[in-house]
Amino acid sequence: MLSVKGLKANVGDKEILKGLDLEIGRGEVHAIMGPNGSGKSTLAHVLSGREGYTVTGGSVTFEGQDLLDLEPEARAHLGLFLAFQYPVELPGVNNTYFLKAALNAIRKARGEPELDAVSFLRLMKEKLKVLHLDDSLLKRPVNFGFSGGEKKRNEIFQMAILEPKLAILDETDSGLDIDALRIVADGVNALRSPERSVILVTHYQRLLDYIQPDYVHVLAKGQIIRSGGKELALELEDKGYGWLGAEEAA
Amino acid sequence: MSASTAVEAIVESEYEHGFITEIESDTFLPGLDEGVVRAISARKGEPEFLLEYRLRAFRHWQTLATPRWAHVHYPEIDYQAISYFSAPKSQDGPKSLDEIDPALRETYNKLGIPIEEQMALSGIAVDAVFDSVSVATTFRTKLAEAGVIFCAISEAVHDYPDLIKQHLGSVVPHTDNFYAALNAAVFSDGTFVYVPKGVRCPMELSTYFRINARNTGQFERTLIVAEAGSHVSYLEGCTAPMRDENQLHAAVVELIAMDDAEIKYSTVQNWYPGDAQGRGGIYNFVTKRGDCRGARSKISWTQVETGSAITWKYPSCLLRGDDSVGEFYSVAVTKGRQQADTGTKMIHLGRNTRSTIVSKGISAGEGQQTYRGLVRIAAKAQGARNHTQCDSLLIGDRCAANTFPYIEVKNPSAQMEHEATTSKISDDQLFYCRSRGLTTEDSVSMIVNGFCKQVFNQLPMEFAVEAQKLLSISLEGAVG
Numbered sequence: 001m002l003s004v005k006g007l008k009a010n011v012g013d014k015e016i017l018k019g020l021d022l023e024i025g026r027g028e029v030h031a032i033m034g035p036n037g038s039g040k041s042t043l044a045h046v047l048s049g050r051e052g053y054t055v056t057g058g059s060v061t062f063e064g065q066d067l068l069d070l071e072p073e074a075r076a077h078l079g080l081f082l083a084f085q086y087p088v089e090l091p092g093v094n095n096t097y098f099l100k101a102a103l104n105a106i107r108k109a110r111g112e113p114e115l116d117a118v119s120f121l122r123l124m125k126e127k128l129k130v131l132h133l134d135d136s137l138l139k140r141p142v143n144f145g146f147s148g149g150e151k152k153r154n155e156i157f158q159m160a161i162l163e164p165k166l167a168i169l170d171e172t173d174s175g176l177d178i179d180a181l182r183i184v185a186d187g188v189n190a191l192r193s194p195e196r197s198v199i200l201v202t203h204y205q206r207l208l209d210y211i212q213p214d215y216v217h218v219l220a221k222g223q224i225i226r227s228g229g230k231e232l233a234l235e236l237e238d239k240g241y242g243w244l245g246a247e248e249a250a
Numbered sequence: 251m252s253a254s255t256a257v258e259a260i261v262e263s264e265y266e267h268g269f270i271t272e273i274e275s276d277t278f279l280p281g282l283d284e285g286v287v288r289a290i291s292a293r294k295g296e297p298e299f300l301l302e303y304r305l306r307a308f309r310h311w312q313t314l315a316t317p318r319w320a321h322v323h324y325p326e327i328d329y330q331a332i333s334y335f336s337a338p339k340s341q342d343g344p345k346s347l348d349e350i351d352p353a354l355r356e357t358y359n360k361l362g363i364p365i366e367e368q369m370a371l372s373g374i375a376v377d378a379v380f381d382s383v384s385v386a387t388t389f390r391t392k393l394a395e396a397g398v399i400f401c402a403i404s405e406a407v408h409d410y411p412d413l414i415k416q417h418l419g420s421v422v423p424h425t426d427n428f429y430a431a432l433n434a435a436v437f438s439d440g441t442f443v444y445v446p447k448g449v450r451c452p453m454e455l456s457t458y459f460r461i462n463a464r465n466t467g468q469f470e471r472t473l474i475v476a477e478a479g480s481h482v483s484y485l486e487g488c489t490a491p492m493r494d495e496n497q498l499h500a501a502v503v504e505l506i507a508m509d510d511a512e513i514k515y516s517t518v519q520n521w522y523p524g525d526a527q528g529r530g531g532i533y534n535f536v537t538k539r540g541d542c543r544g545a546r547s548k549i550s551w552t553q554v555e556t557g558s559a560i561t562w563k564y565p566s567c568l569l570r571g572d573d574s575v576g577e578f579y580s581v582a583v584t585k586g587r588q589q590a591d592t593g594t595k596m597i598h599l600g601r602n603t604r605s606t607i608v609s610k611g612i613s614a615g616e617g618q619q620t621y622r623g624l625v626r627i628a629a630k631a632q633g634a635r636n637h638t639q640c641d642s643l644l645i646g647d648r649c650a651a652n653t654f655p656y657i658e659v660k661n662p663s664a665q666m667e668h669e670a671t672t673s674k675i676s677d678d679q680l681f682y683c684r685s686r687g688l689t690t691e692d693s694v695s696m697i698v699n700g701f702c703k704q705v706f707n708q709l710p711m712e713f714a715v716e717a718q719k720l721l722s723i724s725l726e727g728a729v730g
Contacts (some may be wrong), residue, residue: 048685051677076687088682092700101696102686109687141700158686 001026001197002166006058009046016042018222019058027194031208031233032201034219035241040201041085044170048082049075077109079165083155083172090142098142099161106162127160131187149180156187168199173207185210205237218244278335284308287435290335294404299415307424307434314428320591321620321652322560324533327498334436396452399444403471406442413444417475421504421541429500430537433469440471445480454710455484470501476511478544483514485713501536509544516709518717521557523588531559538565542574550577552708554717556724559588566595569603576605579705583724584617593623598634607638610702613649614725620652629660640670643701695722
C-alpha cells in the first residue's frame with residue numbers, strides 16, 4: 001500500500017534522508033528504529049506533507065498514487081494519519097467539534113455523506129469504549145491544558161475516529177510513563193486490523209513489548225540499514241545501534 | 251407589476267423631468283452652517299428644545315479641532331463637502347441584485363441570507379416582496395403590551411418629548427468630543443428604547459431592527475433607558491454588509507440603567523472596508539457610553555467589528571451606582587488596509603463596582619489594530635475591581651497590533667488585574683489541522699473562532715453562529 005523508493009529529503013541545505021526504501025503492505029505493522037538524528041521524524045513529516053522539507057529525489061506512492069504531490073489535507077483524505085510526537089494545542093477549539101469537522105472533511109472528499117451530530121456522538125461513544133477513555137476528553141479544547149499522557153491518548157482517539165488506512169505514530173512513546181504507555185499501546189492494538197497498516201517510529205524497544213510489529217527497520221544516517229522481524233528489536237536492545245555501525249549521526 | 255418593474259417605471263418617469271427631481275430636492279447641498287442645522291430640524295418638524303440643543307452643539311463643534319490622538323491615518327475630512335440631510339431614497343438605489351457588487355452578493359450567499367433580505371440590505375425597494383410590515387406589527391403589539399417603547403428617535407421626539415428632553419445628551423453631552431458634538435448638531439435618526447420599571451423586555455430587540463433600521467443615515471443616535479429593575483437586550487447592526495454611500499459615520503449611543511436594571515448591547519459591524527488599496531471604505535467614528543446610574547445596575551457591551559476602513563470606538567461604562575457592573579467583550583478584525591483604534595473605558599465611581607474587559611484583536615494582511623483602554627478608579631470607589639484581558643492574534647507578517655492600557659487608581663482598596671498576550675497562528679497549528687483533513691482556510695477559521703470563543707459566548711445564540719460565519723468569510727485568503 002505504501003511504497004517508498006530512493007527517497008531523499010533536505011531540511012534547509014542539509015540532506016537528512018539519503019535514499020530510503022520502504023515497502024508496507026496492507027495490515028502490516030512496521031517499527032522504524034534508529035538513533036537520534038537518523039531521520040526518523042523527518043520521514044514521518046515528509047510522508048504527511050509538512051512544509052520545510054524539500055524532497056530532492058525518489059518517490060512515494062500510496063495505494064498507487066503519488067503522495068509527494070499532494071497537500072497534507074489531501075493525504076489525510078486518502079487515509080494517512082500522523083500521530084504527532086508533540087501534539088499541538090488549539091485553545092478554544094472544542095475537541096468534539098474539531099474531530100467532527102475533520103471526519104466530515106475526509107468523508108466529503110471521498111464522496112461519502114457527512115455524519116450528523118447524533119451519529120457522530122454515537123461513533124465517539126463507541127470509540128471511547130474501545131479505547132477505555134474518559135468522555136471528559138470530548139468537552140475540552142484540543143490538547144489545551146492536557147498532560148503529556150492525555151495528549152498522546154487524544155492522538156490515538158483521533159486515529160480511532162478517523163480510521164486511517166495508514167497510521168504513522170511518531171515517537172508516541174516518548175515522555176510517557178509505563179502506565180500511560182500501556183494505555184496508548186492497548187489503544188493501538190485495539191485498532192489493529194487487516195485493513196490498517198501502522199508505522200511505529202520509536203527510539204526504544206520498550207514500546208515493542210506492547211505493540212508487536214511484523215517488521216523492524218533500523219534507520220541510520222538517512223537510510224534503512226537493516227530490516228528484520230521483531231527479534232531484530234531485541235537484538236538492538238541488547239547490542240545497541242553501534243553494533244550495526246550506526247553511530248549517532250553528526 | 252413586480253417590485254422591480256414598478257421601480258423602473260418610477261425612475262424612468264422621473265427622468266423625463268430632467269435631473270432635478272423631487273427626490274433630489276430632498277437631499278441638502280453639501281455644506282454645514284447654522285442654516286443647515288435649522289433646516290434639518292425644521293424638515294423633521296422638531297420641537298424648539300431640540301433645535302436649541304442642536305444649535306448649542308453646532309456652536310460648540312465650531313470651536314473644536316479634529317482629534318488626532320488615535321493610532322489611525324486617513325486624509326483630512328472636508329466637513330463642508332458632506333450633505334447633512336437626505337430623505338430615504340429607495341428610488342435612487344440599485345434596481346436589482348444584478349447591479350450589486352458580485353463580491354457583496356457572494357458574501358450574502360455564504361451567510362445564507364434569504365434573497366428578499368439581500369435586496370433590502372442592498373437598498374433595493376422591496377416592500378412589495380418583503381413581509382416586513384406584518385412582522386413589525388406583531389413585534390410592536392407584543393412590546394406595547396409589555397409597556398416597552400421601541401421606535402425611531404425622530405418619532406420619540408414627538409411622541410415622548412419629556413423622556414427625550416430628560417435623557418438625550420445626559421450620558422454623552424454635546425461637549426464630549428468632536429464627533430459627539432457633530433452628531434448632536436446634525437443627527438439624522440436612530441432608535442429610542444424605553445423599558446419601564448420592573449419590565450423584562452419580552453424579546454431580543456434584534457430581528458425587528460434588522461428588518462426596519464435601514465437608511466438611518468450617517469449620524470445615527472441611539473438612546474436606551476432602562477428603569478429600575480428592568481432588563482433589555484439590544485442588538486445593533488447586522489452580519490450582512492450594508493450597502494452604504496456615506497463615507498463618514500459618527501454615531502452616538504447612550505445607555506441609562508437605573509437601580510437593578512440591566513442592559514445588554516451587542517454590535518456586529520460589517521461595513522464596507524474599502525478595496526484592496528483601502529479606497530472608499532467607511533470611517534466609523536462612534537461615541538458609545540453606558541451610565542450605570544442606579545445601584546446594582548449592569549451594562550454589558552459585546553461587539554464584533556469586522557468592517558469599516560477606520561474604526562474609532564470605545565464603548566464605555568460609567569459605574570456610578572454602588573455595586574454596579576460594567577462589561578466589555580470585543581472581537582475586532584482588521585485586514586487589507588483596515589485600521590482600528592478601539593477599546594473601552596470603565597469609570598468606577600460607586601462603591602464595590604466591578605468591571606470586566608475581554609478584548610480579542612485579530613490582524614491580517616496589512617491591518618493595523620490598537621487596543622486602547624482606560625480603567626479609572628475614583629477616590630470614593632471603595633472596593634472596586636477590574637479584570638482586563640487583552641489578546642492579539644496576528645496572521646501573516648505585515649500586520650500590527652498595539653495595546654495602550656491606561657490605568658488610574660485613586661483608591662487603595664482597588665483590585666486590578668491586567669493580562670495581555672500577542673500570538674500568531676503557528677505553522678504547527680495549521681499543519682496539525684491540515685493533517686487531520688481540514689483545508690487551510692477551515693483550519694484558520696477554526697483557530698480564530700477558538701481564539702474569539704469567550705466573546706462569541708456573550709452574543710445571543712443565533713447571532714453567535716452568524717458572527718462565526720462572518721469571521722470565516724472576513725479572513726478568507728488571509729493565509730497563504
